[in-house]
Amino acid sequence: MPTTPTTAFSASTHDWRRALLRTARDVADDLATDAIVRDQAGRPPADETARLREAGLLAALTPPLPGGGADWRTGCAVIREVATADSSLGEVLARHYTHAWSSRFYAGHHSASDLEEEAVREQWLWAGTVRAPGSAHDDTGGPDLTLTPLDTGYVLNGRRPVDTAVTVADQFVLDATCVVTGDVLVVRIPADSPGVIAEPARDRLGQRVADAGAVVMDDVVVSSRQVLGNRPQDEESTAPFTALAEPALRLALCHVGLGIAEGALIEARDLGRNTRIPRPAGDDLDLLLTYGELASAAQTAAAVVERATDAMGLALSAGTELDPEEPAAVDVLVATAEAVTTRAALHITTRVLELGDALGLDRFWRNARTLTAHHPATHRLRAIGDHYLNGRRQAMARADA
Structure with a gap:
């Protein structure tokens, strides 16, 4: 059968998927060798996330892009493979992958491509927490994160629990309430921004290498480019x-x-x-x-x-x-x-x-x-x-x- 552009693309996609899953298995085998020791130590996963980055998994687990990214089924297969050996790192990848979709969920597909390409190029590790509309957390006496408008953006203040990578993430995705309009905005905050403070949790029962904790935002300047979009107020x-x-x-x-x-x-x-x-x-x-x-x-x-x-x-x-x-x-x-x-x-x-x-x-x-x-x-x-x-x-x- 003659090769057409469509069949060639399908073959290359299939080969890429197989190669990515082989890489995930290799990483899982590597993590399994010292999983018990690392679990007992319970230290932040700086070395572990470096392994994920070097293997190319952080760049691969992003939404599908021309020439890169992983479809949903492939991304989940990688997460499961790693979680079989080390569920803490599996959770890090699960939250990384879903937060990498945030610009599409909240900003729309057309405005997402530049940010996603930058994330792949820089191999960012994503973390954060975006709460669902109508959740119980919306009725606790006021927002835990607030945005105060500036001429060219906002100032972010408050504290938010984060389930993974609190000390090693490159980008946090968070929802915060504008104190003037009441709108809930989803923002992207580089972890090295002035005023961002990580508070890792200690002595967790399980998932001890996932690096859970909280992030404190102390007068963090948020540019308009860092606002991904609005989080709906209700379903x-x-x-x-x-x-x-x-x-x-x-x-x-x-x-x-x-x-x-x-x-x-x-x-x-x-x-x-x-x-x-x-x-x-x-x-x-x-x-x-x-x-x-x-x-x-x-x-x-x-x-x-x-x-x-x-x-x-x-x-x-x-x-x-x-x-x-x-x-x-x-x-x-x-x-x-x-x-x-x-x-x-x-x-x-x-x-x-x-x-x-x-x-x-x-x-x-x-x-x-x-x-x-x-x-x-x-x-x-x-x-x-x-x-x-x-x-x-x-x-x-x-x-x-």
Whole structure:
């Protein structure tokens, strides 16, 4: 069959995807060799993020661009691969990747390209927190971050919790309230800006290398170029594509949870093969039944997550042509993926720890507990039931409230 420009492009895209996944596996293998030691130390991931940058993963995990960027399915596959070896770094990549989409979510596709190309060129690591419209955090007595207008921009003040890379990020994406207009704006703040202070969290139960903490903004000058766009005040005024921002992050974190479950199973199996965990012979029926149940739970969660991932990928590829009803349908799939993954990760990591008390196995349980603590499966299941019975979309966004 003669080669056409379309088939040549498809072949090169397929080869690039395979190469990126091979790189992710190599990075995961590297991280796995000292995962226990790094978890015990709990230090900020300066060396680890340098590994990610050197491998090209930070530049690759950006929205699709001419000649670069990763489609949603490929990006999530990379996140899951790394999370299987080190879920803290998986979470760093998950939040990095979704924050890299922020200019499209809030500024629109046409004005996003220059910023995205600069991010790839500089290999920025993204972090931050943009809260969903109508979340409980909007009703706590006033905004935690405020913008005061200047002639050419704003001054940003306040403090905001950040889940990853608080001391090593290059750019923070944050929402803040203008004190004059009341508008909620999404802004990009370079981490080295004067007045930006990082406060890392200490002695976390799990995800200890994710570098959670808070950022303090003390009279930080924000230029108009750093304003990505408006964050809608409520769900009714949210554009369809913007409505994907919050479920996209939740879905990326599902891949981290899935990586934790799969990593725990792999490590327990390999430790048993090396006889470091005392256990009955390999044909012990009860043991085979247990591992069969755990492997099935992981595969079931993977199937649900993959379905949501495919739906999200199609929605993201639609861009501004996205059907207004599509975000709600995608959100239901994401909520289902969250509920199933949360239960599977907690169950698998608990049972693995019961099967053999080997050094380091506890980190999977601790990481799963920390990752899912603010996203209880019960809340998600109630939201899914509310949507199914009553057709209410808003229950999804408020399920964590």
